[in-house]
Amino acid sequence: MSEAIALPRLEEEEARPRPAVRRVLGLPRDAWPRILMPLLIGIASLAAWEIAVRVNEVPPWIVPAPSVIWATLLRDWHTLSVSLWITLQITFAALAVAAGLGLALAILFAQSKWIELSLFPYAVVLQVTPIVAIAPLIIIWVDDVRLALLICAWIVAFFPILSNTTLGLNSADHNLRDLFRLYRASRLQELFYLRLPAAMPLFLAGLRISGGLALIGAIVAEFVAGTGGRASGLAYRILEAGYQLQIPRMFAALFLICVTGIVIFLVLGLVQHLLLRHWHESAIRREG
């Protein structure tokens, strides 16, 4: 190439202007209603619940008031936190394995249509089999209870990641794939520079679904294992409280499960936002 003459530089104004976002307490102004409104509804419902229970003098072993549940949560925090920790460990281990294996299998599927055709139906079989029905078998077959619970939670959690990532790996722009061929990219280059980044949004969406499912899988498996008296996660606390008619404690454990689920959802949403904010449509704030 001869010495390149650069064209005159384009005016900055041709680039799309970024509107300045007004911030209140460090958050964009229009983010506040999204936090405040659900909070308001939550507080109103809890207040209505508390009042209804007090006015009608409903005994706590039928429906405990929120204040009683909160007091129980604080009182039994020691036992409950130990159980919470056990459930969390299983949930996150299952999610990690689901993400790793789901991604690996999806990459394998993307290598050949034949592999996908032959194996995908079995992934569907695994997905549609009710976990409650096979959990007892798994708990019998696998000696280590933790491992058995992990397998159950993994079975529930892994399908969304597998199917989403498979779809994502195959949805790379066709012209870009032609471009990679034109420059004689290797399969590995195409995988790492094109297909995996293109699959990222769908993988993360799958991960977000799987986060909640891993928790559900862990709880369901604990219930099954708990009936045999061999587990100690949050689900077991619920069962135990049910037997002992300690309904406020049951609610407290339920509350912890809900909070855990919400936190997992929010954290994975944040991860999704941080990874995609520069480029993906889902992370782009629309103007007007």
Next chain:
Amino acid sequence: MEKRFANGTLALRGVDLDIGRGDFLSLLGPSGCGKSTLLRILAGLIAPSAGSLDWPTAPYDARGAAQPKLGFVFQEPTLMPWATALANVALPLRLEGMPRAEREDRAASALARVGLAGFEKAYPRALSGGMKMRVSIARALVTSPDILLMDEPFAALDEITRFRLNNDLLTIWQEARFTVVFVTHSVFESVYLSERVVVMAARPGRVVREIAIAAPYPRDEAFRTSAEYAALCRTVSLGLGEAIAA
């Protein structure tokens, strides 16, 4: 050269073209005349069913390459949305295994060549349609190609942006003198840009006329409004009319 698709459609019949080094050639024709197919055969993305593509190897031997280096510009900018303008432009060099510092240097100068100095860190979504197309052109130029293949690159842009990009493309071409094969369905664009317009007809795709555009370069707005330009456009339009009727 011929191309028959697996479904039996004859996309190209008896296409015989000579393209000289440094030529600016336009392929003009109605939809379905196989101009894009021809371009993809030139790019090596699909193989012809019959006939062959002969590169004059001698000039490329000095570099030890059996084939000329190609650059391809699609109708859409076809950028990786997750990568900055700089990373997009550097992609062909990255695929060659060029070290990071060197490829980023070359990508930055390619961006400067298309008028996008200072936009290295911009993501595609922050760029306008015309700017994305410039990034796409910079990516095609970054390997210093011998042949630049362009598949209706400006068809989706507004007219003002298209005129500017036409002028800038001519400036870059005159300075670097690579070969350009430019697919378009705009008579005006093909006359303004090229030295030779190849008019194609559809069903089956074939070459019906070749019209030389003898006007000298550099061409500018004065040429765009000249009687000579109007006369050439008329000739090419008539040729295209025949091709559509054929």
